[in-house]
Amino acid sequence: MTVFILKRLGLVVLTMVVSSFLVFTLNEFSPGNVASKTLGPYASQEQKNILFERLQLNDPVLLRYVRWIGVLTGVIVDPLQDPVLGLNFHDPRGDQYFGNLGYSTLYKVPVNDVIWNRLGNTLALAAIAFAIILPLSMVFGILSGMSEGSMLDRTLSYTGITLTSIPEFASGVMLMAIFVLWLEWLPGTSPLMSLPEWSIAEQFVLPVLVLVLYDFGYVARMVRGSMVEVMTRPYIRTAILKGLPYRRVIMKHALRNAMIAPFTVILLQINFLITGVVVTEVIFGFPGFGRMLLEAALFGDITLVEAATMVAVFIAVTTQLVGDIGYMYLNPRIRFT
Amino acid sequence: MNDQATARQPAGPGAASRPGLAARTLKAIGLLRESKAAIIGVGLILFWVLLALLAPVIAPYDPLKSNYAALANPGMLTPGHLLGTDHLGRDMLSRIMWGARTVLTVTPVAILIAYVVGITLGMLAGYYRGWVDTLISRVSDIILSFPVLILYIILLSTVGPSVFNIIVAVTLAFAPGIGRIVRGLVLDLRTAEYVAAAQIRGETGPFIMIVELLPNARGPLIVDACLRFGYTVITIGVLGFLGLGLPPPDPDWGGMVSETTALITIFPHMALVPSIALSSLVIGFNLLADGLREISMRD
Numbered sequence: 204m205t206v207f208i209l210k211r212l213g214l215v216v217l218t219m220v221v222s223s224f225l226v227f228t229l230n231e232f233s234p235g236n237v238a239s240k241t242l243g244p245y246a247s248q249e250q251k252n253i254l255f256e257r258l259q260l261n262d263p264v265l266l267r268y269v270r271w272i273g274v275l276t277g278v279i280v281d282p283l284q285d286p287v288l289g290l291n292f293h294d295p296r297g298d299q300y301f302g303n304l305g306y307s308t309l310y311k312v313p314v315n316d317v318i319w320n321r322l323g324n325t326l327a328l329a330a331i332a333f334a335i336i337l338p339l340s341m342v343f344g345i346l347s348g349m350s351e352g353s354m355l356d357r358t359l360s361y362t363g364i365t366l367t368s369i370p371e372f373a374s375g376v377m378l379m380a381i382f383v384l385w386l387e388w389l390p391g392t393s394p395l396m397s398l399p400e401w402s403i404a405e406q407f408v409l410p411v412l413v414l415v416l417y418d419f420g421y422v423a424r425m426v427r428g429s430m431v432e433v434m435t436r437p438y439i440r441t442a443i444l445k446g447l448p449y450r451r452v453i454m455k456h457a458l459r460n461a462m463i464a465p466f467t468v469i470l471l472q473i474n475f476l477i478t479g480v481v482v483t484e485v486i487f488g489f490p491g492f493g494r495m496l497l498e499a500a501l502f503g504d505i506t507l508v509e510a511a512t513m514v515a516v517f518i519a520v521t522t523q524l525v526g527d528i529g530y531m532y533l534n535p536r537i538r539f540t
Numbered sequence: 541m542n543d544q545a546t547a548r549q550p551a552g553p554g555a556a557s558r559p560g561l562a563a564r565t566l567k568a569i570g571l572l573r574e575s576k577a578a579i580i581g582v583g584l585i586l587f588w589v590l591l592a593l594l595a596p597v598i599a600p601y602d603p604l605k606s607n608y609a610a611l612a613n614p615g616m617l618t619p620g621h622l623l624g625t626d627h628l629g630r631d632m633l634s635r636i637m638w639g640a641r642t643v644l645t646v647t648p649v650a651i652l653i654a655y656v657v658g659i660t661l662g663m664l665a666g667y668y669r670g671w672v673d674t675l676i677s678r679v680s681d682i683i684l685s686f687p688v689l690i691l692y693i694i695l696l697s698t699v700g701p702s703v704f705n706i707i708v709a710v711t712l713a714f715a716p717g718i719g720r721i722v723r724g725l726v727l728d729l730r731t732a733e734y735v736a737a738a739q740i741r742g743e744t745g746p747f748i749m750i751v752e753l754l755p756n757a758r759g760p761l762i763v764d765a766c767l768r769f770g771y772t773v774i775t776i777g778v779l780g781f782l783g784l785g786l787p788p789p790d791p792d793w794g795g796m797v798s799e800t801t802a803l804i805t806i807f808p809h810m811a812l813v814p815s816i817a818l819s820s821l822v823i824g825f826n827l828l829a830d831g832l833r834e835i836s837m838r839d
Contacts, residue, residue: 214681217682218681218682218685221682222682222685222686226694229694229695229698230694230698360830361577361827364577364823364826364827364830365823367826368770368774368819368822368823368825368826369819369822369823370774370777370778370781370815370818370819370822371778372777372778372781372794372797372798372801372815373777373797373815373816373818373819374815374819375801376797376801376804376808376811376812376815377812377815377816379801379804379805379808380804380808380812383804383805384804384805384808391804391805474687475687478687478689478690479687479688479689481689481690481693481782482689482778482781482782485781485782486801493689496690496693497693497782500693500694500697500698501697501783503697508694508697512690512694515687515690516685516686516687518687519685519686519687520685523685
């Protein structure tokens, strides 16, 4: 068990290093690009030359990547904050500390000042959506899995398929047409500021609804599939034949075993909800992590893109790790493999 | 060939009396008719395929041409414009038809390439095992642990959006997953007697993989491909919506939504129509996938 976890932790670190290197290379492969992207379209050639020299952009990509890690871990000074560049970048934390993610050229603030705030908003959105998706998909999945092929099962299955087939931007547009334009019940944008007409809670409703509609059908199908399989097992038949009340058979015998397989799928939804909500955030103008990443990528804010990718990959690999460990805990049969 | 078909699928068609392509197609259609979901799915897909094929003939207007007179009243069911016009006065119906053409050409090409790459990698990993397997599986794990949408955003914002780059991005995101499925199937199949027989006959690795293993792994792959079709349509739509899709002015459903969401409170049809079109195509693929899965489980 310990060996397994240590091995997996090693893999997490490896994945983070490899993926951050790939993203770094992709973004910084052409050094001239780095200079012009950092300084924006109105920079003079002279400014670019100074930056080029200061950042030592002529060095090989691998060396620059090591230097980037150095800035991150606080071993060396962040070159972008150098006053000689005239960028007026100033981080109150100083220019050399552990966890220095650099300076965002899009927002003109240290990355640490923007990224955690945005991630917090997304976490709030994801947490609310998850708190609705989980019970909803469990109830629907269990109900339809209990009686495979019944009218209820068919209705629920086709509803699920239809809902997961509608992309987030399409359901967002449809919901807006209904609730914003027609019924006028909800706001069409969610800037998370107190607007005179709409409270913050009301601004959360539509983004959460879009996420729930897109995701719950998928999770419900996984739960259903697992439940269907468990219901055909001999021990369920035995339990029914020995006269146990049906409720008890479901609650005590079936559910526990049916929850093992979808466990990983459910945990991966956390990952999806944090990193895959870009579309929802863009539709409603929600100030979240995904929209920040998209804007940074479109603007050419290399520092922020690199930092945000690291955070996203970290979330992805840790949820996977937690999923695997939890799965082993739930299913003792694979504990020693 | 003979013993393998009987060994793997006793109920399947024996190789000696293997029916021709036409007969097999007819049989497949007969099977499909058993699932209502599959019929509806095929119907939806055919509907869009027909519109896409006939777009140059039946589209009432040039999809790129603005009708400035229509700007004053762009709503649906206005004379001459069944689905209204968009924010630049272009006919929605024509744009939807031409948009179907875009999505229905890019999607199959992207899927095909992703499958060629994925199947090759999966076969190599599953058949040769050893360090080949370790290398391919580790790299796949790393790509699969990357959040897909973020992968697309970083890739396409760096190299720039174009049809070619979208196909490359879809391949990169899908191939590891396909490879993993194929690897699992091959690991299971390679212990079969017909593989040993072929090896004794002196057949080469590539021959065994393509002629002996691939045909026997096709069942699960077809269902998977169907799901991935739907998912790719969504992806292309999402990329269009995020401004990373095909460059304007070519009609692209996702892009059409993205250009007109801001106007939703005034002219909802401009964003609604392409949203519904895209959703219905994805529903078609997913219903077909579900029907196929149901039929394949029954046998």
